[in-house]
Amino acid sequence: QKEVEQNSGPLSVPEGAIAxxxxxxxxxxxxxxxxxxxxxGKSPELIMSxxxxxxKEDGRFTAQLNKASQYVSLLIRDSQxxxxxxxxxxxxxxxxxxxxxxxxxxxxxS
Amino acid sequence: GAVVSQHPSWVICKSGxxxxxxxxxxxxxxxxxxWYRQFPKQSLMLMATSNEGSKATYEQGVEKDKFLxxxxxxxxxxxxxxSAHPEDSSFYICSARDSRVSSYNEQFFGPGTRLTxx
Numbered sequence: 001q002k003e004v005e006q007n008s009g010p011l012s013v014p015e016g017a018i019a020x021x022x023x024x025x026x027x028x029x030x031x032x033x034x035x036x037x038x039x040x041g042k043s044p045e046l047i048m049s050x051x052x053x054x055x056k057e058d059g060r061f062t063a064q065l066n067k068a069s070q071y072v073s074l075l076i077r078d079s080q081x082x083x084x085x086x087x088x089x090x091x092x093x094x095x096x097x098x099x100x101x102x103x104x105x106x107x108x109x110s
Numbered sequence: 111g112a113v114v115s116q117h118p119s120w121v122i123c124k125s126g127x128x129x130x131x132x133x134x135x136x137x138x139x140x141x142x143x144x145w146y147r148q149f150p151k152q153s154l155m156l157m158a159t160s161n162e163g164s165k166a167t168y169e170q171g172v173e174k175d176k177f178l179x180x181x182x183x184x185x186x187x188x189x190x191x192x193s194a195h196p197e198d199s200s201f202y203i204c205s206a207r208d209s210r211v212s213s214y215n216e217q218f219f220g221p222g223t224r225l226t227x228x
Contacts, residue, residue, distance in 0.1 A: 032215050043203045043222040044154070088154070092215040096142050096207065102153040 001026050006089050006101035015110045019076040023089030023101055026070065030091040033065060033072045034098065038086045048074060079108045113137050114206050116220035123194055124228055130190045131223045133204030139184040140206035144217060145177070148201045160187040184209070194227045201225075 005024050013019045021035075032051045036044035050056045050063040050072065062075040072091075076083055086103040093099070113136040123129050133143055143160040158179055159167045166179035178190040187206075191198055201224050205217040 034216060036219075043201075043219040046216055046218060049216055096159055096215075097144075097156065098215065098217055100154050100156075 002101070003027055003099045004089055004091050004101035006087075006104045008102060009105040010107050011104055012107045012109060013079050015079060015081060015108055017079050017108075019079045019083065019106055019108065021074040021076070021087050021089075021104050021106065023072040023074075024070055025072065025089075025091045025099075027091070027093050027099075028067075028070065030070075030093040030099075032092045033063070034090040034092075035061075035063060035072075035074045036088040036090065036100075037083075038088060038103065040085075044088055076106075079106075081108050081110050084108045112208060112216075112218040114204065114218050114220040116204055116223050118223060119221060120224040120226075122226045122228065125195050126193055128190055128192045129194055129225060130188055131202055131204075131225075133187045133189070133206070133220050135185045135206045135208075135218075138206075138208045138210065140187075141184060141209040142207045143181060143187040144205045144207075145179060145187075145189050146203045146205065148203060148222075154203070157189075191225065194225070196227045199225055199227045 035048040037047050038044040048063040050065045056063045060077045064073045088103045089101040090098040115134045117132045141162045145157045146154045157172045160179045160181040162181045168174045181187040203222040205219045
């Protein structure tokens with residue numbers, strides 16, 4: 001079992017819709033979680049971090065964390081074609097390293 | 111804030127030569143930097159953790175004598191790919207953690223270096 005699992009996709013949504021990206025993790029000791037966006041040929045860009053159960057909103061992005069279910073999600077409201085990218089979920093459990101999922105490809109169709 | 115740069119952005123070299131990639135944190139101090147490699151259509155693979163003033167910690171399967179890492183200051187880490195071969199061609203990305211904010215663990219990525227070995 002991978003430590004951080006994501007559906008590889010692609011997830012296709014129409015422009016203006018809500019895109020829902022999901023991630024599960026296996027280590028209950030994980031304390032903080034991150035969502036990165038990676039455009040093709042570019043490096044990852046941090047878009048959200050979340051440490052506590054519940055929702056965290058930043059503009060069109062909402063991260064949700066449920067530690068009991070070991071589940072992290074990212075909602076993107078009013079999806080735009082420019083949101084089309086690979087979204088990486090990462091967890092941190094102590095020490096310095098982040099553990100990354102393989103990423104979910106999102107395609108927003110205009 | 112939290113800007114990380116890499117140089118060069120791309121490099122083409124002949125097989126057998128060595129290539130040095132620099133990673134700099136521009137507006138913060140980074141006691142820890144990380145080096146990743148990413149092959150086309152694959153996920154990030156952590157190669158090593160670079161600690162300022164001490165030896166790097168390499169992930170299993172990564173040859174420390176081939177991928178030399180030096181973290182001589184709080185803002186600079188270098189990765190040298192020694193005796194590069196075509197199979198080393200990849201996208202090398204560094205990231206850094208802001209040591210001033212010890213309670214958080216965000217990593218900020220540099221723009222990456224695309225290495226092509228002929």
